[in-house]
Amino acid sequence: QVTLKESGPVLVKPTETLTLTCTVSGFSLTNRRVGVSWIRQPPGKALEWLAHIFSNDGQLYSTSLKSRLTISKDTSKSQVVLTMANMDPVDTATYYCARSFSINTVYYMDVWGKGTTVTVSS
Amino acid sequence: QSVLTQPPSVSAAPGQKVTISCSGSSSNIGNNYVSWYQQLPGTAPTLLIYDNNKRPSGIPDRFSGSKSGTSATLGITGLQTGDEADYYCGTWDSSLGAGDYVFGTGTKVTVL
Numbered sequence: 213q214v215t216l217k218e219s220g221p222v223l224v225k226p227t228e229t230l231t232l233t234c235t236v237s238g239f240s241l242t243n244r245r246v247g248v249s250w251i252r253q254p255p256g257k258a259l260e261w262l263a264h265i266f267s268n269d270g271q272l273y274s275t276s277l278k279s280r281l282t283i284s285k286d287t288s289k290s291q292v293v294l295t296m297a298n299m300d301p302v303d304t305a306t307y308y309c310a311r312s313f314s315i316n317t318v319y320y321m322d323v324w325g326k327g328t329t330v331t332v333s334s
Numbered sequence: 335q336s337v338l339t340q341p342p343s344v345s346a347a348p349g350q351k352v353t354i355s356c357s358g359s360s361s362n363i364g365n366n367y368v369s370w371y372q373q374l375p376g377t378a379p380t381l382l383i384y385d386n387n388k389r390p391s392g393i394p395d396r397f398s399g400s401k402s403g404t405s406a407t408l409g410i411t412g413l414q415t416g417d418e419a420d421y422y423c424g425t426w427d428s429s430l431g432a433g434d435y436v437f438g439t440g441t442k443v444t445v446l
Contacts, residue, residue: 320369
């Protein structure tokens, strides 16, 4: 059974850096056609893709947020980590990680974690 | 704002059919596969349709997807109260830089 679980702080202060961890099970982060994406959803709003990491450690980032994001993975721990710098209240959202079918680009997200809610407030 | 446009809401009675449109451009839908996601209230999204019209195992054939040009459509037949949810289309967009995965604006389905 494929599962993904997000973890990280519930509350961060403005200007701080957010670090989120996605722990996966039931599949390998070295699977050639599979990677992991991060997606967020502000309260009452639409989904927004943030970043993706391929099995070969290649990375893709949201054009609008690229300067603030870093995605990495630790295959031995089955974990994918996303950092987002310079957090602002508008970054308040539920953050999801999802297994994503990908070759050169992202095709679709077939299994999602339950999400973790992050509030940005002083 | 999203580059994929969906109607904010659609509704129909139980047993009826609804369709949800997703309008894009040649930089996204026109040259890439479309997927659809269902988000039940208070839960994470789940994959409904991938590669324009394929259903993952476990998804009933009441759900269907199609694509024509720069638009895609999700159809739900035999509408059930359990289908009340938000639905999002998604695809790759290559209009800026290395590209982005983009989601639609989302459509709320209400069963009357």
